Amino acid sequence: MAIGITHKFKSLLRLRLRKGKRSKQLTATCQDLSHDDCCRDEVVPEEPVVFISEQPNSLFFQKLPIEVRKTIYSYIWLGAYDNMYHVPNGRHIIFKEGRWYNMRCVMSEVDEDRDFIQKTMDYIYESGQGDLLMWQRRLSSTWGSRHWRCEERIEYGSMGAIDRTDFGSMMLVCKRMYPEVVESVFESHKFIFNDLFTAHRFFVHQPSPYVSHLRDLDITLHTSFRECSPLAINLPKNRVREVINAVKSLPSLHSLRISVDICDRGPWRKLPERDLAIHFKACQALKKFVVEFPPLLAGKTYLFDGQDLDTDAANPESTSMPFTVIRRPPLRYWQFHPGEVEHFKWEMFKRGSQPHCRITLAKSGTAISNPYLVKSDG
Template identity: 50%
Template sequence: MAIGSVKSRVRSFFRPGLAKRRRSSNTSSECEHKKIKNELMAPAQTDAINNAAVGIDGVGLDMQLASPFFRNLPIEIRRMIYNLVWTGPYDHKYHAGRGRHIHFQNGHWINARCVMYEDDEDLDLLQKNMDSMHSSGKGDLVMWQRRLASTWGCRHWRCEERMQYERRKSVDHTDFMSMMLVCKRMFPEVVESIFESHQFLFNDFFSAHRFFVYNPSPYIPYMRHLDLSLNLPFHEYAPFVIDAPKSRVRELWKALERISCLHTLRISLDIYDRGAWRKIPERGVTEQLRNLKVLKDFTLELPPSLPIKADIPNMHNLDAQGEEPFTVVRRPPLRYWQFTPGQVERFTWDTHTKGQQSHCFITLAREARNVPNPYLLDFF
């Protein structure tokens, strides 16, 4: 069914006569019609409707009892109609047909369509392209290095570039606002349908914390699909190293526990202020995630498992063999990085053993030198 015909049918429920009629200045007939309708209704039914029609602020709410849309169609059919309205012309083009990136900018919320392709699900796609450029000597490795270091994650680098540069506004178009402004009776059903039918993607911790913790919406429990890509500074992970009870990340995990009907959840964790050396307190940060209720697919994406020994228990790698309620996916180890400004170098990981201690180094491909772990003291 075409979207235009669906919208026209929805309008027809609220305006049976599509021809515009000028409202008469004499309101006596309207008052008489309301009087007759109230007399025909049972007193108990009238009291129940009047009580339901009064909002929290005392403002009357029209229950739209004369509308065939609400009177004749059950809520299940109305939700099916809303779901058809959200169908867009670009849904077939991108991997997440109804994925919406949500972020807080300049004092207001912005939502943009996710333009990730199916090939972007390959977590090593960026470095594979860099491999071909490195072998051929053609291509801009600095540009691909910027994408590799993106705080939006290796899956949504196209979405980040689209937000940074000029983009086609028509791709982001939705009918959210027009549907929410139809009437007060329809508003909560429309918002619930939006939360149920779309995948919400957050790529910065500030927006996610503000949305779920600082100023949460009462419709958050209706959310069904959520994707969090959180590249946090190390001070946000520090409370998990020492088991500190107070943490903004813990507040976010606690807020997610209130979503009792999540169908799919993907959480990608990374750290962006340690360059090629990336290690987070996996056991501590994932302990609270076991309390989340996800019906179908729960995926936890973690940094690569580097051969770095850590004496602190919470800094140990998460045991993939354990009985976890989520699927652990690790990104492949980095093999390209920009150690010198303007120059991207290929490297390999090397482990040197001396006595009973093993230390991990970065071995550059072009030069016969090793780059030691600059944060070695943090883990020993």
């Protein structure tokens, strides 16, 4: 249930807060100084001392322990629309045009299938019914395959009733309640970040004093290859590493999902997974820790050194990793030319003793060699 509050009541609260602040500042001045001093006009502290009343007459604060109070707050955040969405407590955090926004995550259960978009494109391609270009745009979403609906809503829609949980009203009740309310907001919601700029600002550049109360995080790092390259990731200033270091030091974190991507949205992908994995490795205490990487191709010849980090029992390294690796499926659709979505297939072949890879366009049969391949299996 969202708490509503009328405009008049908000004004009254602000008025009372202002009056209370003034009287408490005056009291503080009188307490700290002698009577003669405090009555001089010039003895006004440059920075007002803000006192927070312990609310001795409040049964809510004096009788109920903090755990019960936070349980009560968590019920307040429940809304009428929660059961309509796959992640009922999911909130996208966005820093845009100098302001922070939070909007509800509207991902559907089917979006957990990382191949859902391309399966839909398969149907459109075979049946001829549907807009392949529209789904191509979704396939190339920088928000990842799970949050493309949320991106479209934020890009083309506006905040609606489903976003309005009135956190502000609870924060205005009193200064004693304010920190508990903010802590509860951080503890009760899944914070979702879909761009590196926002995540870096939230965790590194201007971290909130309450960030340590975060429990559930979902981060998609859509970054340039330059920032994820083995050389750059270990430089003193690297935004990806700074975000990872900030996140892994959060003491209350229970669940973390990080999707790693690079700006190269074409069919050729490479990623310095092992270097990134070293930085992820320190997140040992998490109950649930998932890292989503770009796809592997057949033969697992797609990594720098052929070493798969997947949770394959045959791979001894996977057992030492504190996270589960999941991968997006390889692309089979792309817009190589404006206005034309091509369907293609991956083919592995050998030239001499070396394995190679290429894609073959379905309509024209044109073969395009993969410039990044290939590490030998041998």
